[in-house]
Amino acid sequence: MNPIEQLVGGFRDLVGQVPEIIQPVIVMLAGAIPFIEGEVASLIGVMGGLNPIVAGIAAAAANFLCVLLVVLLTSRARAAVVNHRAARGTAEGRSAGEADAALQESPPASSESKGRKRFRKWLVRFGVPGASLLGPLAIPTQFMSAMLVAGGTPRGRVLLWQAVAIVLWTTIATVSAYLALQLVVPA
Secondary structure: OOHHHHHHHHHHHHHHOOOOOOHHHHHHHHHOOOOOHHHHHHHHHHHOOOOHHHHHHHHHHHHHHHHHHHHHHHHHHHHHHHHHHHHHHHHOOOOHHHHHHHHHHOOOOOOOOHHHHHHHHHHHHHHHHHHHHHHHHOOOHHHHHHHHHHOOOOHHHHHHHHHHHHHHHHHHHHHHHHHHHHHHOOO
8 A cells, every 4th residue: 555545545534433424514614714715625525535526516615605705795895985985075075976986086006015916917807707717826715706896896796706716626626636536546
């Protein structure tokens, strides 16, 4: 038995100590954690001996639920800030429409961080679909979705493209893990 087979066997024994009904819940909990997300959570499930379909669905579902929560919270926070600025602009003698137009047309602050400038450039270049699909290569989907919504992208558009990205990347990770285990650790 080679070292990889021993590692996988030991991990499966560890997961085997948990009741079968709880194993997908563990994968779901892992899928909700930024940087682990659906991709690594599905790897954990597959490596632990879960059915790859169950592991992938559990990981992707938890990742999406976490993104949904982040999008809803960020959307509410953004609406509160925009409404506060509009009310403050109205109080200073501007109409609500002028305040909203001034908010939309205001140039970005010159003290913008390098990461924020890079994100803005990436968003202009690839749009929401590209940012959502390529974003997991750089930052967690929860952070990406929060940045998109905070920047003014409609919630529905963000949720749609984040769902597509989560399903795509989790499927790729799950299938890759399953195939790799089939090659490395014979049944």
